[in-house]
Amino acid sequence: MESLEARLSECTQKTALLEQSQWHQENEIRLQAWKLEQLESRGMDENESKVKQLENRLREALEITNKLMKEFEMLRLQSKLDNTSSGQLQACEKCEQDTQGQSLGHTSVRINHDPTSENGKISGGISTSSRMKRTSGLGKTTVAFAVTMSEWRESTLAVHQLLPFNKVLINDGNGFDSNLESFVCPVTGIYFFTATITSSNHKFEGSIVIDGVEKVIITTGEGPNFEQGSSSVVTHCSKGQRVYVFAHIGAVGQISETFSVFSGFLITDLESMSS
Known part of the structure; x- marks a missing residue:
């Protein structure tokens, strides 16, 4: 009889220990789940914050570009x-x-x-x-363009592959050709060109090019989040020359449609001045 009571007591103690262990395990699981939720929430907040930062930077870049275009237009007219x-x-x-x-x-x-x-x-x-x-008759030529991409692209870009700028925002003077994904100078003159590229997951390297001659380099950072790079140039461009943006060797990743912009405008019409 005493042996049976001892065994019952031992079973009761083991049951209590098991229940206590199970309680600790459940609490540990709840704690880990809470930590995971916090990490996921923090990661989403950080991504949203970076996206907002990129949107603000792009907005600032567009404002600067518009301001420069107005200043150059005023200087050209003056x-x-x-x-x-x-x-x-x-x-x-x-x-x-x-x-x-x-x-x-x-x-x-x-x-x-x-x-x-x-x-x-x-x-x-x-x-x-x-x-x-x-x-x-001087001062009547107006040439200006701004283009983006028609869709989000994620692919490996070949050597010297043209970036698919084919969504026209403005094309005064009809200099930009969507089929060629290039700007074709309608008149000989001094031009301002700029390009802003936004990518993710991989580093992007490219150039603004005139008939195969690289004028300025464009690069972005390398990381899991959105990265952005811009370059601008003031240069001479003869009538009929093509201006475009192409990728360098090994430039791969995602190119955001509306976050990437290629634009330019005529500063001085040299044909009118020489005629």
Whole structure:
């Protein structure tokens, strides 16, 4: 009888120990689950924060680009106004000289009866008028474009593969060709070009290129989150030359559609100035 009671007591103690151990295990599981939820929540918050930061940086970059475009446009217009004023002043001075010359020429005709002198003066007057017309025609060429990508892409980019900029935001002057994914200069001049690339998971390396000649390099950081890189250049571009963005060797990863922008505009139309 005592042996049975001892065994029952021992079983009761073991049961209590098992229940206590199970309670500890359940608490440990709850604690680990809580920690996992906290980590996941913190990770999501960090990603959302980085996305917001990238959106803010992109917004700032676009604002800076727009500001630069306005400043360059003002400088271009001011330069053309100065050139126009200078050209008109020279033309007026030339007109006065020609008018004085015509008076002397008429006197010569009356005395010498030389018709070639009068014709020569008339020809000079027409030439001056033509120069005035050409000068007053400056400043009417407007070229500006901005493009993004039509979809999110995640792929390995080949050597010198053009980035698929094919979603047009603005294309004044019709310089950007969506089929070529390139800007084709409609007039010879001085241009401003800029590109902003946003990627994730891998580092991106590329360039802004004019007819195979790399002008500036674009790079992004390497990491699991969004990374962004931008480059700009002011350069001469002849009529018919192609301007585009291509990737370098080993540039792979995700290229965000609306976070990547390629844009540019004409600063000075050299064709109008030289005509």
